Amino acid sequence: MGLWSSFLTSLGIIKRKVNILLVGLDNAGKSTIINGLKVSAVPQTEVVPTVGFNVETFSTQHRLTFTVFDMSGQGKYRDLWEYYYPDVEAIVFVIDASDKIRACVARDELETMLQNKVLRDRKIPILFFANKMDVEGGMSPSECSGALGLEEIKDRNWTICATNGITGQGVGVGLDWLAEELKY
Numbered sequence: 001m002g003l004w005s006s007f008l009t010s011l012g013i014i015k016r017k018v019n020i021l022l023v024g025l026d027n028a029g030k031s032t033i034i035n036g037l038k039v040s041a042v043p044q045t046e047v048v049p050t051v052g053f054n055v056e057t058f059s060t061q062h063r064l065t066f067t068v069f070d071m072s073g074q075g076k077y078r079d080l081w082e083y084y085y086p087d088v089e090a091i092v093f094v095i096d097a098s099d100k101i102r103a104c105v106a107r108d109e110l111e112t113m114l115q116n117k118v119l120r121d122r123k124i125p126i127l128f129f130a131n132k133m134d135v136e137g138g139m140s141p142s143e144c145s146g147a148l149g150l151e152e153i154k155d156r157n158w159t160i161c162a163t164n165g166i167t168g169q170g171v172g173v174g175l176d177w178l179a180e181e182l183k184y
């Protein structure tokens with residue numbers, strides 16, 4: 001960001017643009033969460049599985065404009081995630097808290113991500129959403145954390161929040177944390 005842009009941003013005249021990568025297994029609720037954040041928030045129609053990726057832009061109350069790369073979580077598209085690692089300032093990783101069976105797959109994908117050379121060198125923060133908190137019998141955030149081995153992440157800041165993608169509950173708490181992390 002140039003000096004002039006930084007000055008205007010600090011005055012709140014323009015918002016700082018931040019690129020965010022949104023990942024997680026298919027069906028975790030990534031697109032549902034993003035749809036709920038759009039200003040045009042028309043009542044949610046049925047969300048369809050993402051093909052490849054979608055780009056969504058929205059402003060937050062934190063003087064930030066987020067450009068979110070909403071990636072498909074389907075196995076055949078997961079290789080695309082790494083192409084965005086050099087250009088994003090934060091990662092949001094959505095966990096389906098109701099899907100205990102595939103928690104180990106989510107853990108493998110997270111490990112692959114954290115071992116990526118680009119990300120090892122870039123200590124960008126990761127916000128985890130333990131989504132589908134409304135589903136009875138699902139994992140709590142601390143159970144998700146245990147299942148994915150989050151406590152082992154020592155080289156960067158991270159947090160986990162319980163969310164409901166459909167109602168948006170909990171999403172704001174996560175975005176507040178992210179905005180604080182992205183302050184400079």
Ligand SMILES: Nc1nc2c(ncn2[C@@H]2O[C@H](COP(=O)(O)OP(=O)(O)OP(=O)(O)O)[C@@H](O)[C@H]2O)c(=O)[nH]1
Nearest residue numbers: 026027028029030031032049050072073132164165
């Ligand atoms: N019960 C419940 N269902 C949810 C929640 N969030 C999303 N869903 C549902 O989960 C399903 C998958 O949501 P998507 O947003 O398409 O998931 P995705 O992570 O974008 O999936 P891909 O695009 O295939 O990677 C949809 O039927 C949503 O309505 C939630 O918090 N609770």
Ligand SMILES: [Mg+2]
Nearest residue numbers: 030031049050
């Ligand atoms: Mg999607």
